[in-house]
Amino acid sequence: MCYNGRTVDIKDVLTRKRGTILKRWFDLILETYPADVAIFLRNEQDRFTNPVGHVLTEGTALLYDGLIHDVDPEKILSALDGIIRIRAVQDSLPSQAVGFIFLLKKAVREELEKAFTGDALLTTLSQLESRIEMMSLLAFDVYTRCREEVYNIRSGEIRMERDMAMRLLKAMKQQDKE
Amino acid sequence: MAEEKLKKPEEMFEVSLTPGTGDWMEPSAGFRKGTYCYGAPLKHQKYLDLPNQREWQPSNEDWKLPPDWKETILEGMERLIKRHRSFRLFLDICVRCGACADKCHFFIGSGDPKNMPVLRAELLRSVYRRYFTPEGRLFGKYAGARDLTEDVLKEWFYYFFQCTECRRCSVYCPYGIDTCEITMMGRELLNLVGCNIQWVVEPASNCFRTGNHLGVPPHAFQETLGFALDELKDLTGIAIEAPINRKGAEILFVAPSADYFANPHWFTFLGYLMLFHEIGLDYTWSTYASEGGNFGLFHSMELAKRLNAKIYAEAKRLKVKWVLGGECGHMWRTLHQYMDTFNGPADFLEEPRSPVTGTRFENAQSTKMVHITEFTADLLYHNKLRLDKSRNDQWKITFHDSCNPARGMGLLEEPRYIIRQTCNHFYEMPENTIRERTFCCGSGAGLGADENIEMRLRGGLPRANAVKYVKERHGVNMLACICAIDKAALPPLLEYWVPDVGVCGVHELLGNALVMEGERERTTNLRGEPLAAGDGEGDVR
Ligand code: SF4
Ligand code: SF4
Numbered sequence: 242m243c244y245n246g247r248t249v250d251i252k253d254v255l256t257r258k259r260g261t262i263l264k265r266w267f268d269l270i271l272e273t274y275p276a277d278v279a280i281f282l283r284n285e286q287d288r289f290t291n292p293v294g295h296v297l298t299e300g301t302a303l304l305y306d307g308l309i310h311d312v313d314p315e316k317i318l319s320a321l322d323g324i325i326r327i328r329a330v331q332d333s334l335p336s337q338a339v340g341f342i343f344l345l346k347k348a349v350r351e352e353l354e355k356a357f358t359g360d361a362l363l364t365t366l367s368q369l370e371s372r373i374e375m376m377s378l379l380a381f382d383v384y385t386r387c388r389e390e391v392y393n394i395r396s397g398e399i400r401m402e403r404d405m406a407m408r409l410l411k412a413m414k415q416q417d418k419e
Numbered sequence: 420m421a422e423e424k425l426k427k428p429e430e431m432f433e434v435s436l437t438p439g440t441g442d443w444m445e446p447s448a449g450f451r452k453g454t455y456c457y458g459a460p461l462k463h464q465k466y467l468d469l470p471n472q473r474e475w476q477p478s479n480e481d482w483k484l485p486p487d488w489k490e491t492i493l494e495g496m497e498r499l500i501k502r503h504r505s506f507r508l509f510l511d512i513c514v515r516c517g518a519c520a521d522k523c524h525f526f527i528g529s530g531d532p533k534n535m536p537v538l539r540a541e542l543l544r545s546v547y548r549r550y551f552t553p554e555g556r557l558f559g560k561y562a563g564a565r566d567l568t569e570d571v572l573k574e575w576f577y578y579f580f581q582c583t584e585c586r587r588c589s590v591y592c593p594y595g596i597d598t599c600e601i602t603m604m605g606r607e608l609l610n611l612v613g614c615n616i617q618w619v620v621e622p623a624s625n626c627f628r629t630g631n632h633l634g635v636p637p638h639a640f641q642e643t644l645g646f647a648l649d650e651l652k653d654l655t656g657i658a659i660e661a662p663i664n665r666k667g668a669e670i671l672f673v674a675p676s677a678d679y680f681a682n683p684h685w686f687t688f689l690g691y692l693m694l695f696h697e698i699g700l701d702y703t704w705s706t707y708a709s710e711g712g713n714f715g716l717f718h719s720m721e722l723a724k725r726l727n728a729k730i731y732a733e734a735k736r737l738k739v740k741w742v743l744g745g746e747c748g749h750m751w752r753t754l755h756q757y758m759d760t761f762n763g764p765a766d767f768l769e770e771p772r773s774p775v776t777g778t779r780f781e782n783a784q785s786t787k788m789v790h791i792t793e794f795t796a797d798l799l800y801h802n803k804l805r806l807d808k809s810r811n812d813q814w815k816i817t818f819h820d821s822c823n824p825a826r827g828m829g830l831l832e833e834p835r836y837i838i839r840q841t842c843n844h845f846y847e848m849p850e851n852t853i854r855e856r857t858f859c860c861g862s863g864a865g866l867g868a869d870e871n872i873e874m875r876l877r878g879g880l881p882r883a884n885a886v887k888y889v890k891e892r893h894g895v896n897m898l899a900c901i902c903a904i905d906k907a908a909l910p911p912l913l914e915y916w917v918p919d920v921g922v923c924g925v926h927e928l929l930g931n932a933l934v935m936e937g938e939r940e941r942t943t944n945l946r947g948e949p950l951a952a953g954d955g956e957g958d959v960r
């Protein structure tokens with residue numbers, strides 16, 4: 242791709258701008274939290290005190306790299322799972338739970354607009370955005386799976402309670418017989 | 420109730436990702452399914468003779484509060500302030516330094532600022548300021564004071580039933596402010612106008628009626644004990660006896676009722692029975708004091724006291740010398756911190772002394788009640804038990820300090836000592852997630868209801884996250900604990916956050932390893948799973 246007489250490769254730009262874009266993406270995600278929570282998520286470095294911040298930092302980095310390089314799809318899935326598993330029980334809407342992926346679009350677009358213009362910008366963006374969209378489709382799958390797990394866990398608990406009641410009934414009947 | 424609606428794609432991005440404006444003074448309680456517990460059923464409200472009896476749900480618009488609810492709450496507050504000096508102190512001295520802010524597992528897991536302990540307390544403190552301090556009366560909002568409104572009351576309910584009373588925050592507060600106690604007081608106040616949850620009121624009412632939370636009547640208790648003895652006969656070939664209501668026994672043993680009815684508690688129950696048989700303990704179970712746990716504690720001091728009274732009453736009736744208690748969290752909180760003043764002094768009992776080792780449990784001089792891990796650790800320390808550690812070799816174990824025994828009574832080493840003596844593979848979770856700094860399971864203090872699953876999963880995230888770490892690092896596949904609620908709450912939690920890690924009690928591990936006099940060769944563990952061919956190599960950290 243040509244820009245200002247220089248050949249600019251999109252991968253190059255994304256690799257060079259990795260730190261900036263990742264930071265911007267992270268900030269945009271933090272903006273979806275109340276201000277004091279965002280401060281905590283950003284500043285607390287201990288991964289056990291701040292598991293959500295830790296998973297976000299690691300997960301977003303992996304997903305970003307997945308945009309540029311051929312990363313093992315399993316890894317992409319597991320990074321998505323890490324983040325979405327949390328958001329699936331934190332947020333009330335599916336859109337909130339997976340919305341963080343769309344924020345990557347915004348972060349990337351802001352940077353690419355600085356590197357490309359006109360048609361070049363459009364083509365690079367559309368290339369990238371279709372990859373991000375693929376990712377968001379996967380994200381919806383992960384979200385659905387997590388929600389299913391939550392329901393299964395809940396119905397499992399109800400089943401356990403019922404089994405316990407049955408055992409109690411059995412014990413009571415047994416005694417009545419004796 | 421705010422129901423979830425799917426938005427159009429274009430709305431999705433713009434609208435829903437931004438948080439609310441977030442002024443904490445504005446009361447807000449989003450009773451969304453999965454994040455709150457159901458209200459107490461009328462039947463059980465009646466049974467316990469609770470105030471303002473009616474059918475109600477937190478998600479209802481109208482909570483059917485009594486006309487004078489506000490006066491009732493404010494009078495109640497005044498009473499509590501007078502009665503509990505600590506309460507007034509906690510309301511007055513917080514300097515909002517924020518040291519506790521990020522220490523609550525519900526804050527960490529939910530990202531909801533009102534789950535910061537300081538703000539949780541502020542929900543109540545703001546009302547206290549408004550009605551009980553001159554500056555609050557004068558300057559209102561500007562002095563951080565809020566009027567008591569129905570919305571404020573709903574918010575109290577929402578957030579005081581999002582606190583497991585685990586006291587983690589208090590460990591970090593330079594003034595020792597215990598938000599757990601604020602929650603307890605908040606719940607007391609809510610009770611005055613009939614706002615409590617099913618998962619607290621129903622077990623408490625069962626306990627009142629039958630002697631235990633699960634509502635197991637005496638004959639069913641006897642039957643279930645019989646099942647356990649049959650199971651042990653099949654496993655070990657030994658006919659074990661377990662006396663019930665036996666007058667003149669030396670020791671009364673009291674366990675949480677979940678131990679003899681729930682899973683995986685059952686295997687801990689088997690462990691107790693094996694141990695007592697092996698050392699020839701002169702003891703008895705009781706069908707009257709058939710519950711060590713005390714859901715009254717999550718309701719009000721009064722109810723906690725009423726339920727707790729059974730233990731001493733039964734000890735007196737059976738003429739035992741002292742009381743031994745099983746693996747349970749809040750049960751020990753009640754016994755350790757309140758029993759003496761609730762229903763003591765137990766001057767008809769003797770200072771507990773191990774009949775096997777002669778050790779005197781001076782720490783229990785006053786309550787006359789010993790924790791089973793203290794008792795067993797002492798036996799092990801004096802080499803009174805024969806053990807085959809390799810029978811636990813299929814497990815790589817880590818230990819979850821249940822908050823109440825750990826923070827509430829300082830029981831940190833005894834369970835670890837037992838695990839080290841009975842297992843070859845033991846790995847600790849990171850330092851800032853265990854012992855006094857342990858993370859709660861997220862389901863304590865009555866919050867373990869299935870309808871509250873999402874909130875529990877949020878609250879349990881920090882605990883599970885540390886388990887995940889040792890799983891990835893050392894291949895840990897078993898989480899041991901000494902709390903009945905934990906044994907019920909951790910399996911679903913781990914299923915979601917860290918699949919393939921099981922949950923067990925410490926006395927299950929002991930039961931597996933215990934070599935009993937005259938036993939047949941064991942081919943399975945207490946769960947009926949084949950024993951792993953051990954490599955004999957220990958790895959205890
Ligand atoms: S007692 Fe536990 S649950 Fe309650 S506010 Fe403190 S840390 Fe949170
Ligand atoms: S640590 Fe103590 S003094 Fe500081 S904000 Fe929390 S409760 Fe208040």
Ligand code: SF4
Nearest residue numbers: 748822823860863904
């Ligand atoms: S249930 Fe267990 S971990 Fe949770 S508060 Fe109670 S003792 Fe602590």
